[in-house]
Amino acid sequence: MKELFDILLQTLIAFFSILFITRILGRQQVAQLTVHEYINGITFGSIAATVATDLGQSTGGHIVGLFLFGALTLFMSYLSQKNRGLAKVIQGEPILVIQDGHILEKNLSRFHYTLDDLTHLLRKKDIFNIQDVKYAILETTGEISVLKVVEKENVKVEDMKLKVDQEDLYTDIIVTGNIIYDNLKKRDISVKWLTSQLKMMGVKDIKDVYYATLDKDKKIYIDYFNDNLNNPADITEAP
Incomplete structure (x- = not known):
């Protein structure tokens, strides 16, 4: 009976500790989980589970660890706000x-x-x-x-x-340089027809094609491994 009471008490402590830490971190931390927050979230759950069920160790020590991880998460978020370069390292871009x-x-x-x-x-x-x-x-x-x-x-x-005409689903026919034969069969299309169409479109080797689809009118969309864009966009920040 005492063990059951202790588990109940420790579970309540763990639950409200997590709730309190989450409120401190703010809603943005919950809605947009970054990498370090994801890692710490797993750790929160692990420590909270230990607090709730482990009767052989000090509950106080686990609670300290729980709040320490919460403080570290908050500190990393603070550093990310103050230092854009560090934010890119921690969170990516x-x-x-x-x-x-x-x-x-x-x-x-x-x-x-x-x-x-x-x-x-x-x-x-x-x-x-x-x-x-x-x-x-x-x-x-x-x-x-x-x-x-x-x-x-x-x-x-x-x-x-x-x-307007209703668009239909597109059929994948080439994925990472490999022909999807099952999809050709479903569309009643031969490999000979496909290769002839690709040749007319300037494809020298199927292995050069990253992705290709076929619409309901048998019009082929091709994306190459090497796209050779004239004006490639760059949204990354300058170092």
């Missing part, structure tokens, strides 16, 4: 991953994101065609910010009284 409908593969790999990760984030933004994207920026929180090309901005069709 946003990076451009799409420009003018072209995927910037090197920038994407810096965040260890795959093509599937990128297309997933775009779909969450209701974007199914990369050609609709003027700029896409991968934020330090792992979210993506998108600026569409002006022709694809959200304007209500009924307001403009225009007749």
